[in-house]
Amino acid sequence: MNTSINIFDTTLRDGTQGEKVAFSAEDKLRIAQQLDAFGIDYIEGGWPGSNPRDMEFFELAAEASFDHARIVAFGSTCRAGNEPNEDRNLQLLVEAETPAVSIFGKSWLLHVEKALQITAEQNLGIIRDSVRFLKNHNKEVIYDAEHFFDGYKEDPDYAVATLKAAEEAGADTVVLCDTNGGTLPGQVSEIVSEVLKQVNIPVGIHAHNDCELGVANAMAAVQSGCTHVQGTINGYGERCGNTNLCSLIPNLQIKQDYQCIPDQHLEELTALSRFISEVANLTPDIRQPYVGRSAFAHKGGIHVSAVMKNEETYEHIQPGRIGNSRRVLVSDLSGRSNISYKAEQLGIELDKYSDNVSEIVRELKDLENKGYQFEAAEASFELLVKKMTGVWEEFFELEGFRIIVEKNVSGSSRTEATLRIKVNDQVEHCAAEGNGPVHALDKALRKALRKFYPEISNMHLNDYKVRVLNEKDGTGADVRVLIDSAEHGQSWGTVGVSHNIIDASWQALTDSFSYFLAQEQKNLQPKEAI
Ligand SMILES: CC(=O)SCCNC(=O)CCNC(=O)[C@H](O)C(C)(C)COP(=O)(O)OP(=O)(O)OC[C@H]1O[C@@H](n2cnc3c(N)ncnc32)[C@H](O)[C@@H]1OP(=O)(O)O
Numbered sequence: 001m002n003t004s005i006n007i008f009d010t011t012l013r014d015g016t017q018g019e020k021v022a023f024s025a026e027d028k029l030r031i032a033q034q035l036d037a038f039g040i041d042y043i044e045g046g047w048p049g050s051n052p053r054d055m056e057f058f059e060l061a062a063e064a065s066f067d068h069a070r071i072v073a074f075g076s077t078c079r080a081g082n083e084p085n086e087d088r089n090l091q092l093l094v095e096a097e098t099p100a101v102s103i104f105g106k107s108w109l110l111h112v113e114k115a116l117q118i119t120a121e122q123n124l125g126i127i128r129d130s131v132r133f134l135k136n137h138n139k140e141v142i143y144d145a146e147h148f149f150d151g152y153k154e155d156p157d158y159a160v161a162t163l164k165a166a167e168e169a170g171a172d173t174v175v176l177c178d179t180n181g182g183t184l185p186g187q188v189s190e191i192v193s194e195v196l197k198q199v200n201i202p203v204g205i206h207a208h209n210d211c212e213l214g215v216a217n218a219m220a221a222v223q224s225g226c227t228h229v230q231g232t233i234n235g236y237g238e239r240c241g242n243t244n245l246c247s248l249i250p251n252l253q254i255k256q257d258y259q260c261i262p263d264q265h266l267e268e269l270t271a272l273s274r275f276i277s278e279v280a281n282l283t284p285d286i287r288q289p290y291v292g293r294s295a296f297a298h299k300g301g302i303h304v305s306a307v308m309k310n311e312e313t314y315e316h317i318q319p320g321r322i323g324n325s326r327r328v329l330v331s332d333l334s335g336r337s338n339i340s341y342k343a344e345q346l347g348i349e350l351d352k353y354s355d356n357v358s359e360i361v362r363e364l365k366d367l368e369n370k371g372y373q374f375e376a377a378e379a380s381f382e383l384l385v386k387k388m389t390g391v392w393e394e395f396f397e398l399e400g401f402r403i404i405v406e407k408n409v410s411g412s413s414r415t416e417a418t419l420r421i422k423v424n425d426q427v428e429h430c431a432a433e434g435n436g437p438v439h440a441l442d443k444a445l446r447k448a449l450r451k452f453y454p455e456i457s458n459m460h461l462n463d464y465k466v467r468v469l470n471e472k473d474g475t476g477a478d479v480r481v482l483i484d485s486a487e488h489g490q491s492w493g494t495v496g497v498s499h500n501i502i503d504a505s506w507q508a509l510t511d512s513f514s515y516f517l518a519q520e521q522k523n524l525q526p527k528e529a530i
């Protein structure tokens with residue numbers, strides 16, 4: 001029988017204490033609903049005594065229904081000298097109408113004496129009184145022992161006495177917090193084992209990632225007997241973040257015999273992680289274990305060759321188990337295996353040992369040596385393979401373009417591009433003005449192509465990056481242009497390299513249009529010009 005671990009998500013509370021992480025009350029509700037559907041046991045929604053947005057979240061949550069999770073309101077113990085029923089912070093915790101509350105109190109004498117400026121005995125008193133007050137209001141009480149490990153290292157008896165005060169007052173769970181994130185896994189194991197001898201209610205762990213040990217410390221605590229783990233999706237949180245649940249859950253559930261969430265939900269983990277970065281408006285970390293875009297991306301030729309024979313050679317789990325997928329990258333570190341794998345994905349059958357594949361590998365390495373970078377420009381790579389294997393038909397041919405940039409004494413400037421392209425045997429001649437030369441060229445090309453391929457209006461440019469390749473040549477250096485384009489949520493990257501920035505942009509731009517047209521009009525011949 002697997003040991004069951006209660007997963008307590010604090011993305012909406014400690015997660016928002018991380019730099020650049022903020023959610024509206026409505027965002028918090030959407031996230032809470034996803035966490036509930038995923039199978040999280042506790043969702044800490046915020047601190048009602050902190051701000052109106054968190055209060056609004058608890059109002060929204062009270063109206064919503066959750067199938068599995070218990071919503072938790074967070075706050076602190078009451079102030080010394082306050083009767084709990086007169087303490088606004090505790091009153092608001094009761095008014096939040098959640099089935100569970102978590103309150104943090106001090107375990108480290110440094111904090112008792114310097115931060116709260118009260119005596120050790122008074123601190124035990126406010127812990128007891130606050131927990132008892134909340135229990136009298138029928139709340140499940142999770143007591144967070146802030147700075148527990150630092151407190152224990154200084155005075156183990158006092159640190160444990162704070163837990164006993166919470167336990168005696170009726171707390172349902174006590175949570176040992178490594179608030180400063182400075183404790184090491186061996187110390188966590190040792191201290192948790194000692195605490196478990198003295199405390200008779202479930203014990204949890206709340207770890208921070210300051211030594212990059214947030215996940216390791218939570219695992220050490222679980223292995224030593226903790227049955228409740230607090231953490232956040234993507235590891236968001238104060239300073240360097242909290243235990244990353246996207247790593248902790250699969251570590252415990254796939255690699256060890258612990259049950260955190262229902263097995264069938266594990267494959268939703270990657271989507272959950274990306275949904276939350278999307279709502280947070282933060283770029284997902286591609287190198288994030290398990291759920292990152294690069295977590296199963298193979299680049300070295302040796303790796304790809306082996307993975308094609310047996311996935312276990314370079315993958316610690318099957319990516320699909322947590323909803324991620326395998327990717328093969330192409331670069332100058334590629335071998336024949338990368339090319340034949342990618343070609344197969346494009347629907348082109350290429351024998352790994354064929355001359356075609358050897359030529360593509362040679363050309364790829366040569367182009368990368370000139371500054372092209374196909375890893376970020378998979379659409380350009382697709383065009384290259386199709387051209388080199390004879391399965392590509394051009395949608396248009398350039399006859400020529402000219403760009404004029406004028407600047408006058410008043411400081412204003414004007415840019416115009418004129419261009420001639422040929423589609424089948426028809427020549428189209430167009431001009432357009434733009435904010436700059438690439439914009440003008442893009443507009444003129446669209447204008448010309450629209451007559452034959454009206455769907456071209458649906459695609460747009462997402463990102464445009466220029467990188468100087470040989471800085472010592474100053475303004476005469478070669479440049480690499482990477483363009484990211486998109487249409488209806490699909491995006492693709494293309495690349496161009498030249499000593500002339502307009503020419504490099506033209507290459508990346510035309511690859512982008514051509515790739516789009518190939519996707520849209522796979523079997524369609526261009527119409528006659530209207
Ligand atoms: C480890 C953690 O992550 S704990 C959670 C930390 N999260 C946050 O702080 C985010 C939300 N915080 C807030 O919105 C505000 O800080 C509030 C509303 C809680 C308090 O605001 P203010 O009343 O203006 O106080 P301020 O933030 O300056 O200082 C915190 C006060 O709480 C006291 N305090 C700290 N911990 C505790 C505790 N466990 N029990 C009682 N009081 C506490 C401090 O001693 C300090 O009191 P003081 O003003 O008498 O010195």
Ligand SMILES: CC(=O)C(=O)O
Nearest residue numbers: 104144146147177179
């Ligand atoms: C309670 C909490 O967030 C901490 O101690 O880090």
